[in-house]
Amino acid sequence: MRKIHVIGIGAGDPDQLTLQAVKALRSTDVFFILDKGEVKADLVRLRRDILAAHLPAGSYRTVEARDPERDRAAGGAGYSPAVGDWRSARAGIYERLIAEELGEDESGAFLVWGDPSLYDSTLGVLEEVLERGAVSFEHDVVPGISSVSSLVARHRTGLNRVARPVQITTGRRLAEGFPAGVDDVVVMLDAHQTFQRYAGTGEDIDIYWGAYLGTPDEILASGPLTETAPRITRLREEARRRKGWIMDTYLLRRHPREEGTPGRD
Template identity: 85%
Template sequence: MRKIHVIGIGAGDPDQLTLQAVRALRSTDVFFLLDKGEMKADLTRLRRQMLDTHLPEGTYRLVEARDPDRDRSAGGAAYSPAVGDWRSARAGIYERLIAEELGEGETGAFLVWGDPALYDSTLGILEEVLRRGTVDFEYDVVPGISSVSALVARHRTGLNRVARPVQITTGRRLSEGFPEGVDDVVVMLDAHQVFRRFADQDIDIYWGAYIGTPDEVLASGPIAEAAPRIERLRAEARERKGWIMDTYLLRRNPQDR
């Protein structure tokens, strides 16, 4: 039986790998890596750096494939079908890699940014591959330090307040309005800086980009004061690297609902 490790590798810092993750790395025969193109070559480099940090040089095999492009222009009702098409295309690649590059009795691994259970598609894609029935394998999941955990740690704050819920959502959902009954909201995948819409409210923002990497950028404060600084930092970072991954926590004064 082939085996797959889905390993959460943290937000970018090799020191964020857990002991469980390191043990999984050392029991792996083949590492599968999806290349996102030259613009995001840093992501491949960081993965290689993690492997070189925790494994003896030349002791592991790395198999790379090109990550399929996703239609990021799709919106509204077309958004979910576009994501579904992209995931199915990825499933086809995973299926081929496992069938052709992983021998019977061998162990392969996918290295997942942050935590595999939080805004990542790897687990769902592996389940789709198994449903296709062309290749058989078992898999396990190693949790990792998410960008959310790393964000609040870097800002020296908590994710929630006493007896209060916290919600994790996307910029797309936040654009529909601040969630009802929640005052602490973590926002991921916000390409349009939706937080600017709440500058007239008593809300603090804790923002970070490239968290856990040498390019990490942080900013915090009341939205009205911090938003212009975040916009500038974000624009400069995107211009410099060609891409950006950022996450933020919004903390609202309950009296300002």
């Protein structure tokens, strides 16, 4: 039976692959790579660089396919259906790739940025392919170093404080308000710089921000949100203008005042 590896490859640095990931790479015959167009050609190149760093030339083959476009203008009640349509379109591509490009006794792999379990669609898409029943395969998952782990490591801080929770959410959710009962919030998939909404509230909040983590283009910024937000906005605009795309993540750390006690906890 065909075998599929879903391999977490970290935030972009070839040195961040785990030994388990390297072992999975070496047992793979075909790597499936989705092309997101000329603007994001860097993402394809980074995947090829990772393969070249860990595998001998000629020991594998790659197959590219164009990633379907998602309706990014859809919002509100239309957001989930738009994502569902995009995932189904991806499932059709995955199904074709596995059926046509992978022999019955071969193994293929999808290289997933960060960790496959965190805000990534690959596992859900593969489940849909299996449910369709047109092609069968076994699959396993290799965890990777997520952009969240890379972010806090680069800033030399932790995700949480002693006996305190941390929440990972999206910019869309953060726009609805700071999560109840949580003062350490990691935000991903934020195309609208939602942190700006909290910069002028007067709350004591620090931000730890990073873009293109683990790559030669990595950018970092941190400090009190009120002071750092304008700088991040400027860095973000410059980077998007230069590269045409941006992937960033940040941690907001709120310092609540204890009742009757001024200053940070």
